[in-house]
Amino acid sequence: MSQKTVVVYGAATIGQELVQAVATAGCDVILIDHSEDMLKKGLARVDSCLDAEIARWGLTTGEKRAIMSRIKSSTQVSDAAKGWLVIETLKETLEVKRQLFKELDAICKPDTILASNSATISITEISAECQHPQRTIAMHFQSPIVKVPLVEISRGLRTDEATYKAAVRFANMMNKTVISVYDCPGFVTTRIILPMINQAVKVLEEGIAPCEQIDTAMKLGFGLNAGPLALADKIGIDTVVFYMENLYTETFDQSYLPAKLLKKLVRAGYKGIKSNRGFYQYGEDGLRIDNSGLKIEQLSQTFAR
Amino acid sequence: MKILVLNCGSSSIKYQLFDMTTTTVLAKGLVQRVGMAGSTIDYRKGDAGKKKVYECDVLDHKIGIAKIFELLTTGEEAVLKSLKELDAVGHRIVHGGDKFSSSVLLTDEVKKAIRDCIVFAPLHNPPNLKGVEAVEDILPTIRQVAVFDTAFHQTMKPEAYIYAIPYMFYEKHRIRRYGFHGTSHRYVASRAAQLLGRPLNELKLITVHLGNGCSICAIDKGQSVDTSMGHTPLEGLAMGTRCGDLDPALILHIMKQYELTIPEMDNLLNKHSGVLGISQISSDLRDLEEDWPNKSERANLALDVYSHRIKKYIGAYMAVLNGCDAVIWTAGVGENSPIVRSIVHRDMSWLGIKLDFEKNEVTWRGAEGDITTPDSKVKVLVIPTNEELVIAQDTIECVS
Numbered sequence: 001m002s003q004k005t006v007v008v009y010g011a012a013t014i015g016q017e018l019v020q021a022v023a024t025a026g027c028d029v030i031l032i033d034h035s036e037d038m039l040k041k042g043l044a045r046v047d048s049c050l051d052a053e054i055a056r057w058g059l060t061t062g063e064k065r066a067i068m069s070r071i072k073s074s075t076q077v078s079d080a081a082k083g084w085l086v087i088e089t090l091k092e093t094l095e096v097k098r099q100l101f102k103e104l105d106a107i108c109k110p111d112t113i114l115a116s117n118s119a120t121i122s123i124t125e126i127s128a129e130c131q132h133p134q135r136t137i138a139m140h141f142q143s144p145i146v147k148v149p150l151v152e153i154s155r156g157l158r159t160d161e162a163t164y165k166a167a168v169r170f171a172n173m174m175n176k177t178v179i180s181v182y183d184c185p186g187f188v189t190t191r192i193i194l195p196m197i198n199q200a201v202k203v204l205e206e207g208i209a210p211c212e213q214i215d216t217a218m219k220l221g222f223g224l225n226a227g228p229l230a231l232a233d234k235i236g237i238d239t240v241v242f243y244m245e246n247l248y249t250e251t252f253d254q255s256y257l258p259a260k261l262l263k264k265l266v267r268a269g270y271k272g273i274k275s276n277r278g279f280y281q282y283g284e285d286g287l288r289i290d291n292s293g294l295k296i297e298q299l300s301q302t303f304a305r
Numbered sequence: 306m307k308i309l310v311l312n313c314g315s316s317s318i319k320y321q322l323f324d325m326t327t328t329t330v331l332a333k334g335l336v337q338r339v340g341m342a343g344s345t346i347d348y349r350k351g352d353a354g355k356k357k358v359y360e361c362d363v364l365d366h367k368i369g370i371a372k373i374f375e376l377l378t379t380g381e382e383a384v385l386k387s388l389k390e391l392d393a394v395g396h397r398i399v400h401g402g403d404k405f406s407s408s409v410l411l412t413d414e415v416k417k418a419i420r421d422c423i424v425f426a427p428l429h430n431p432p433n434l435k436g437v438e439a440v441e442d443i444l445p446t447i448r449q450v451a452v453f454d455t456a457f458h459q460t461m462k463p464e465a466y467i468y469a470i471p472y473m474f475y476e477k478h479r480i481r482r483y484g485f486h487g488t489s490h491r492y493v494a495s496r497a498a499q500l501l502g503r504p505l506n507e508l509k510l511i512t513v514h515l516g517n518g519c520s521i522c523a524i525d526k527g528q529s530v531d532t533s534m535g536h537t538p539l540e541g542l543a544m545g546t547r548c549g550d551l552d553p554a555l556i557l558h559i560m561k562q563y564e565l566t567i568p569e570m571d572n573l574l575n576k577h578s579g580v581l582g583i584s585q586i587s588s589d590l591r592d593l594e595e596d597w598p599n600k601s602e603r604a605n606l607a608l609d610v611y612s613h614r615i616k617k618y619i620g621a622y623m624a625v626l627n628g629c630d631a632v633i634w635t636a637g638v639g640e641n642s643p644i645v646r647s648i649v650h651r652d653m654s655w656l657g658i659k660l661d662f663e664k665n666e667v668t669w670r671g672a673e674g675d676i677t678t679p680d681s682k683v684k685v686l687v688i689p690t691n692e693e694l695v696i697a698q699d700t701i702e703c704v705s
Contacts, residue, residue, distance in 0.1 A: 004364075026341065028342055056563065057565070057576075058566075058568060060576050070342075147566065
């Protein structure tokens with residue numbers, strides 16, 4: 001492993017996408033997760049995502065071999081010390097992240113950069129118990145990380161300039177455009193997209209228009225790649241609610257109070273693509289089934305109002 | 306005069322040290338995996354010495370070049386007593402835009418111009434520049450020379466280099482045909498004049514450079530008048546993995562039908578096409594030529610498409626030049642594929658080409674010579690290219 005090794009902590013979807021993106025950019029990377037099983041699944045997903053890229057002519061088999069050769073995995077937190085940069089992609093809760101940062105802070109050399117992929121939690125809070133908070137920063141990669149050419153970087157109150165510059169250089173090396181904010185949960189993208197999803201759900205709830213028409217209107221009207229409801233399914237409706245609650249706590253802004261229907265869907269297990277059902281229904285291949293949008297007239301039968 | 310020639314790629318450095326008083330190679334080699342784990346440097350004393358491979362950490366081009374200097378000056382296979390013996394360094398620079406029509410001494414101004422051309426060659430010019438700056442850091446006073454792939458083609462006239470798209474793209478963004486492999490086309494053209502025993506300035510030549518990338522050039526009186534590669538090295542001949550000429554509407558059509566992103570389409574055209582795309586066997590012509598013509602129909606088809614495109618360009622350039630004294634084959638495939646040469650030159654007697662099939666068969670693996678019958682009006686020559694030598698010669702010319 002060279003000095004260029006990056007560590008990605010957490011082998012769930014975002015961690016797996018990040019590992020793929022970092023290795024594709026030419027860096028050696030270690031994926032760490034306490035669960036052997038998660039690591040195995042994560043690496044298998046990277047492998048199959050690269051195969052899908054080859055099938056779309058996006059990669060050659062030689063390039064895939066080179067990318068896979070750059071990826072190592074480990075169940076040991078202590079291996080985080082091998083990276084010059086550690087990016088954490090754990091669940092979006094303050095306690096979990098703060099605890100991990102405290103651990104990493106003790107394990108890694110003081111100049112190792114500790115980054116959090118958190119979308120809605122303050123980096124200053126995450127690094128509150130670190131001895132060396134100047135090397136902590138938030139780097140929010142958006143899914144699908146390999147394709148989205150944006151990284152939002154948020155400096156904590158104690159992040160130093162060298163850490164910030166190194167994070168920007170790293171993002172640029174990955175061919176991503178950087179937008180920077182100061183200690184701002186939600187950054188720009190999450191701050192703005194959540195109220196849009198919330199309003200779309202309210203439009204649906206009030207019976208103004210069905211799912212397909214809401215998404216088509218927003219897609220065509222504003223040149224978006226996906227409509228807000230399809231996007232909520234992609235992010236995961238439970239995650240959307242979680243983000244909204246985090247940002248409501250942060251801002252006390254009413255626009256982050258989740259629409260009733262969002263919570264009902266989560267309770268019913270309609271979490272979006274990952275559960276094959278959200279605002280739309282999805283086949284086992286993850287592709288949306290035609291005309292499967294949630295029908296407002298069925299809502300009262302499906303969920304007690 | 307001792308001249309070091311460097312060709313710095315994104316993750317590799319090719320080097321060759323010449324003693325130009327005797328025109329001999331003192332040492333040469335290749336640094337691989339610059340900036341990655343598992344870097345290696347190989348070193349060969351003389352032109353045919355035994356290759357030695359060293360493993361070491363090469364984190365950037367500067368470390369790589371420092372390591373090359375170390376191998377040249379210390380150890381049992383050293384060829385220089387000290388770096389003071391080195392007179393100048395010549396660099397291969399891929400893109401000089403329309404600013405350079407010949408090799409030049411490297412100055413801050415030249416470096417800035419090369420930097421301005423990064424937009425034309427985003428993968429090549431940056432590492433080329435890194436090499437220049439690394440040498441500067443280690444040997445601040447040494448003279449360095451830039452030899453451009455594009456320079457030779459700067460003699461093309463507007464009718465050859467302007468694309469038939471809104472003129473604004475040329476005026477505003479300098480989008481035009483630039484052409485590549487200039488150093489190689491130039492070298493084999495002047496070598497052909499020597500072999501033909503005639504002055505270059507009275508010859509009409511067509512040079513066919515077939516390597517990983519392939520391009521063909523029409524040369525009148527020693528000047529490039531047209532070439533098949535364009536604004537990028539993707540245009541023209543079909544190559545190992547690159548498509549070459551294509552109906553541009555297909556790009557839009559395929560991107561729409563398969564919902565491909567720009568990087569995916571870019572890869573499709575650059576890495577999944579050419580003879581690899583057609584044959585689905587290999588990008589290496591040698592694999593397709595194995596057992597030819599009995600390997601497979603698709604292998605034959607790939608070879609036929611590849612060769613047909615070359616034939617078409619030779620015909621076109623004969624028209625552009627209003628005649629032709631010789632067709633010259635060079636680089637990996639050009640020097641070593643009697644099969645492709647025979648497919649291309651089959652049935653060209655009306656155009657004055659009569660191949661001597663026996664000579665064609667035996668002229669390969671570094672051999673040089675005419676492969677036509679004595680009564681062939683147009684000669685066909687095989688000439689091994691030597692871009693490093695041209696860079697060394699240009700370097701001497703620019704520093705003296």
